Amino acid sequence: xxxxxxxxxxxxxxxxxxxVLFLYGPMIAIYVLSFQGPQGGLTFPMNGVxxxxxxKLFQGTGIVDLGAAFRRSLLLGxxxxxxxxxxxxxxxxxFRRKFKAQSILFYSAIxxxxxxxxxxxxxISLEFRIIDDLIKAxxxxxxxxxxxxxxxxxxxHLTWTLPFGLLxxxxxxxxxxxxxxxAARDLGATPWQTxxxxxxxxxxxxxxxxxxxxxxxxxxxxxxxxxxxxxxxxLPLDLQGLTTTVTNPDIYxxxxxxxxxxxxxxxxxxxxxxxxxxxxAAKGSDAGKGLV
Amino acid sequence: xxxxxxxxxxxxxDLVRGSETARRSxxxxxxxxxxxxxxxxxxxxVFLAFFLIPLVFVVIVSFWDYNEYQLLPAFSGRGYTDxxxxxxxxLPDLCTIGKTYLMTLKLCFMVWAITLFIxxxxxxxxxxxxxxxxxxxGLSLLCTIPFWTSNVIRMIAWIPLLGRNGLVNxxxxxxxxxxxxxEWLLFSEFSVVLALVHLFTFFxxxxxFNSMVRIDKSLIEAAYDAGATGFQTLVNVIIxxxxxxxxxxSIFVITIVxxxxxTIGVMGGQQIAAAGKIIETRVNALQFPAAAANAVILLxxxxxxxxxxxRIVDIKKEL
Numbered sequence: 081x082x083x084x085x086x087x088x089x090x091x092x093x094x095x096x097x098x099x100v101l102f103l104y105g106p107m108i109a110i111y112v113l114s115f116q117g118p119q120g121g122l123t124f125p126m127n128g129v130x131x132x133x134x135x136k137l138f139q140g141t142g143i144v145d146l147g148a149a150f151r152r153s154l155l156l157g158x159x160x161x162x163x164x165x166x167x168x169x170x171x172x173x174x175f176r177r178k179f180k181a182q183s184i185l186f187y188s189a190i191x192x193x194x195x196x197x198x199x200x201x202x203x204i205s206l207e208f209r210i211i212d213d214l215i216k217a218x219x220x221x222x223x224x225x226x227x228x229x230x231x232x233x234x235x236x237h238l239t240w241t242l243p244f245g246l247l248x249x250x251x252x253x254x255x256x257x258x259x260x261x262x263a264a265r266d267l268g269a270t271p272w273q274t275x276x277x278x279x280x281x282x283x284x285x286x287x288x289x290x291x292x293x294x295x296x297x298x299x300x301x302x303x304x305x306x307x308x309x310x311x312x313x314x315l316p317l318d319l320q321g322l323t324t325t326v327t328n329p330d331i332y333x334x335x336x337x338x339x340x341x342x343x344x345x346x347x348x349x350x351x352x353x354x355x356x357x358x359x360x361a362a363k364g365s366d367a368g369k370g371l372v
Numbered sequence: 373x374x375x376x377x378x379x380x381x382x383x384x385x386d387l388v389r390g391s392e393t394a395r396r397s398x399x400x401x402x403x404x405x406x407x408x409x410x411x412x413x414x415x416x417x418v419f420l421a422f423f424l425i426p427l428v429f430v431v432i433v434s435f436w437d438y439n440e441y442q443l444l445p446a447f448s449g450r451g452y453t454d455x456x457x458x459x460x461x462x463l464p465d466l467c468t469i470g471k472t473y474l475m476t477l478k479l480c481f482m483v484w485a486i487t488l489f490i491x492x493x494x495x496x497x498x499x500x501x502x503x504x505x506x507x508x509x510g511l512s513l514l515c516t517i518p519f520w521t522s523n524v525i526r527m528i529a530w531i532p533l534l535g536r537n538g539l540v541n542x543x544x545x546x547x548x549x550x551x552x553x554x555e556w557l558l559f560s561e562f563s564v565v566l567a568l569v570h571l572f573t574f575f576x577x578x579x580x581f582n583s584m585v586r587i588d589k590s591l592i593e594a595a596y597d598a599g600a601t602g603f604q605t606l607v608n609v610i611i612x613x614x615x616x617x618x619x620x621x622s623i624f625v626i627t628i629v630x631x632x633x634x635t636i637g638v639m640g641g642q643q644i645a646a647a648g649k650i651i652e653t654r655v656n657a658l659q660f661p662a663a664a665a666n667a668v669i670l671l672x673x674x675x676x677x678x679x680x681x682x683r684i685v686d687i688k689k690e691l
Contacts, residue, residue, distance in 0.1 A: 085501075088602070092497040096511070099494050102570065103518050106529035109539075113532055123532045124539050171415040179408035181416060188419040194623060195427070196631020196674060198648045199667045203426025206433050206660060209443070235422030242415055271407075296520035302634055307655055319524050323638050335525040342521045350513070 111339065114332035122329065133333035146315075146334065153315040154341075156229055156237065157299040163234075164241040164294030169287060172249025173275070176258075186246075193243040197303030200239055204308040208232045227310035236308040237298045244297065245290045252286045282360070285353040292349035296342055430671075434664035443660050451665030455650075469650070473673075476647040479561070479636070480629045483568045487625050488618065490569070491576025495617070496610075498577075499584035500592075512581065519574045527567050527638045534558040534566075559641030567639040572628055576621035583617030584610070619684050623677075630674050647673075 113120070117128020137146050175182065192200070208227040215223045226232075260282070264274040280287075302316045309317065315338055322331045402410075437448035459467040466474065494515065502508045518526065533539045534557040541553040556562055587610065595605040611618075633648030647670045654663035 089501045092493060092501055095493055096497045099490060099573075100514055103515070106533055106570070107518065107521070107526060109532050110525065110529045123535050123537045124542075167415045167418065170411040174408045174411035177404060177408055179405055179412065181409075181412065185412055185416050185419070188416070188423060192419060192423045194627040194674075194678065195423075196627060196648060196670060198631050198633055198651050199430060199671055200423060200426060202651060202655060202663055202667050203430040204422055205655075206429040206664065207426045209660075210429065213443075232422075235418065238418050239423045242418060246415070292520065300520075300522040300524075302524060303632075306634075306652070316522055316524055319522070319528075320634065320638065323524070323528055324642065331528060335522070335528060338522050339525055346517060346520050 107339070110332045111336050114329055114336040116329050120329045122332075133329045134337065136330060137333050137337060146318075146337075149313055149315045149318050150337075152229055152312060153299060156233060156314065157295045159230065159234060160237045160241055160298035161291050161294035163238060164245045165287060165291045167238075167242060168245025168249050168290050169283075171246055172253060173279075175246075175250065176253055189243040189246045192239045197240070198306070201236060201304045201307040204232050204236050204304075208308075225310065227308070229309065229312060229314075231310075233305060233309040233314075236304040237301050240301060240304055241294045241297050244293045248286060248290050248293070252283050256282070285356045285360075288349055288353050288356070292346065295345055299338075299342060299345070427671075430664045430667050433661055434668045436661045436664075438659055438661045442658075448661070451659075451661035451663075454659075454662050455665050455669070468645075472645040472650060473647060475645055476630060479564060479568070479646065480626055482565050483572070483629050484622060484625050486565070486569045487573045487576045488622065490573050491580055491621055492614075492618070494573070494577050495581035495584055495614075498581055499587075515574060515577055523571055523634070524638065526571055527635060530563060530567060530570075530639070531558065534563060559639065559643065561640070561644065563639045564636050564644060567635050568629055568632065571635065572625050575624035575628065579620040579624070580614055580617035583614040587613045615684065619681050623681050626677055626681075627674050630677070631670060 109124075113122075113124070113126065114133055115129055115131060116126050116133065117130045118132045120127040120133070171185065175186075205227070208225070208231070212223065212225050212227070215226070256279075260278055261274050264278045269277065300316055301314070302320060305314055305317055313321070315334075319331070319334055319338065322334070433443065434451050435447055435449065437444040437446045437450055455469055456467065459470060498508060498511055498515075502511060531538070535541070536553045536555070536558070538557070540557060541550075544550045545553065591609055591613075592605055595609050600608065631648045633646060633652045636644050636646045636649060637652075647666070651663050651666045651670070654660075654666060
């Protein structure tokens with residue numbers, strides 16, 4: 081550091097700053113534009129400043145039934161988050177030992193991540209259509225459909241969030257010191273106690289990270305929902321539907337509201353992770369620091 | 373053993389009480405492989421029900437027949453023959469599906485090249501120039517946060533900038549560089565590539581950064597000490613060692629763009645044909661076997677690309 085930085089540092093620092101500006105600039109533009117006056121249009125310059133468009137969304141007089149879609153997306157997001165966390169932590173623990181179907185599960189997760197979303201979505205919709213046809217043919221002629229937010233929709237979202245959860249678990253256990261568990265076992269802890277009192281507290285910050293991925297990826301999910309969500313729409317699907325027809329800033333207002341939820345969740349999660357890390361640093365092991 | 377138990381008892385009475393239970397229940401303990409099944413089973417079931425079986429249905433339905441409003445479960449190659457309609461008759465001109473795939477591959481190549489360039493240098497900066505761990509974390513987070521926000525919002529965010537009366541056009545008109553607004557800025561190939569780069573460079577940055585932070589810094593020092601220039605170190609040391617990250621990032625970006633229909637739809641003003649969009653169009657017309665046939669073709673091509681790329685690195689070893 082004292083030697084001074086090479087010229088390439090400054091060139092790349094500028095490049096990096098430009099990239100960050102490219103990432104955030106356009107987003108900030110629409111957040112600003114959603115606070116226009118009632119006469120506002122789709123582009124700059126702003127036409128007055130007000131919360132007119134945001135208020136219009138919440139009055140339900142706007143273009144979509146925001147309230148219902150909002151609650152649906154929130155419900156689905158929370159369920160996806162919980163399921164993702166539980167299944168990823170469990171499967172992550174399993175991967176620390178060898179077991180038979182290990183590589184099948186691993187490759188399923190990777191494939192689920194990289195097979196184009198539209199194909200997974202189409203497949204799920206075909207699967208449920210065929211199930212519906214079977215039910216109609218054999219059991220109940222008046223059966224409507226088994227497709228829905230919490231059946232096919234939930235499944236579609238999980239195929240997207242679980243691979244991320246599993247990969248994060250791999251990253252955690254790559255750095256995890258197994259001697260800590262051995263020590264707990266030697267002291268007579270049951271496997272569950274070892275997990276509950278030793279492993280979980282150590283991995284908790286990353287587990288919250290998995291929850292963050294689970295919720296935000298579901299909250300913004302679009303491609304997999306498109307064919308598999310059934311009759312009702314999630315918030316991002318409503319938003320996408322608006323892109324072809326809209327001529328006033330309520331699309332920006334909707335975007336701002338959706339982003340506000342994302343940013344709230346991100347802040348909460350990162351804040352919690354920060355607090356947990358601090359606490360770990362303060363109360364963690366004093367090994368190697370000499371006798372107290 | 374006893375002393376450590378005493379110490380532990382002071383620290384956490386619960387644990388030691390548990391130790392007795394542990395001894396008592398030792399005989400009734402579950403076998404390790406059964407526990408593994410319990411732990412990994414639920415995730416496996418989700419992938420089975422919502423990924424593997426649906427893929428099988430896609431393949432099966434692609435060989436079914438259909439009429440205007442329903443699926444007919446009888447063997448038929450119609451999904452495929454409809455897709456390739458005119459491909460032989462129109463030779464040497466390309467048929468619709470051929471043109472569509474050519475367009476998709478073109479978009480794919482452009483997005484790949486640009487995201488690779490940006491992703492490589494962003495990752496390089498983070499891995500080699502940012503020395504403090506706190507700064508490294510903070511700046512990586514800065515690159516990750518947009519990934520947790522909505523893709524559609526990040527697409528429509530370009531409208532106020534690139535539209536006919538947008539910031540870019542009005543800025544250029546004011547400076548007198550152009551006297552008519554540029555029409556190709558929005559709802560064009562340009563805006564599609566721009567939005568895809570904007571959305572998915574993240575998938576390139578993360579794996580390349582991961583490979584780069586694992587590079588032993590003494591290797592780079594050794595290269596300099598042996599008289600290599602900065603450029604020689606980059607080409608002969610850093611790029612070969614970052615190759616796994618580059619390949620994994622490329623696989624992500626290429627497969628995303630190959631199957632994309634939302635970005636291409638929204639940013640292309642629903643005017644640009646692409647592999648993913650054909651599937652969507654067929655589904656909207658309720659021609660499920662044709663949609664499934666297109667999905668099988670897309671899957672085969674994607675699989676081919678991944679196989680070719682994973683020849684270069686062993687993905688499993690890198691995670």
